[in-house]
Amino acid sequence: MSRRLTRRFFQRPTLVVARELLGARLVRVERGGSRTSGLIVEAEAYIGSDDLGCHARAGRTARNASMWGPPGRAYVYFTYGMHWCLNVVTEEEGFPAAVLLRALLPVEGRAAMRRRRGPAGNRDLTGGPARVCQALGIDRRFDGHDLCSTEAHLFLETGVPIPELDVSKSPRVGLNRVPEPWRSLPWRFLVRPSALATLVPA
């Protein structure tokens, strides 16, 4: 059976959390109880004010305040004038760090995902951080949401363990104007495409 991921899970080094989130299940529960969920297959680490790729680089602001909060909460930000992206806050409270959830393998609620995704729903349901948020209906209301609360409507569960052989690492996406070494650090974690087929649920 699947278990909820606890605050202790997130209160660890961000690179460890990002790696171990691969294969975990992100769940959105609607009023009425219907579930939308998927297995995490891509995630990126953003670590501290010294990381020039991290939103925390310019210090604490209204927008990024959630990253300084307790681990296990959501940091949801708005970008490009139209997209929301979901992070899970990591490490100790007071240290700004988080894991960006970049892609899921849909498990429950595919119809609801397609509905929320609209006309483009048939193309790529949950590949990309903004698509993940659109498919699960995540927006600003979830910024600061405690993902570890028993009453949470958005949370994480154990899913399928991903062996090290099936994990690939690469530089983070979209940091085009970020200086080295930050731009090239291998802080993006992916489940290899060859392993995705074995994760497909019934």
Next chain:
DNA sequence: AGCACGATTAACT
């Protein structure tokens, strides 16, 4: 008050 830009996506050549 004004402005340049972004942890992206979809549509197009």
Next chain:
DNA sequence: GTTAATCGTGCTC
């Protein structure tokens, strides 16, 4: 491969 969409945010004046 290129580019428009679209606006909150943080910085400069």
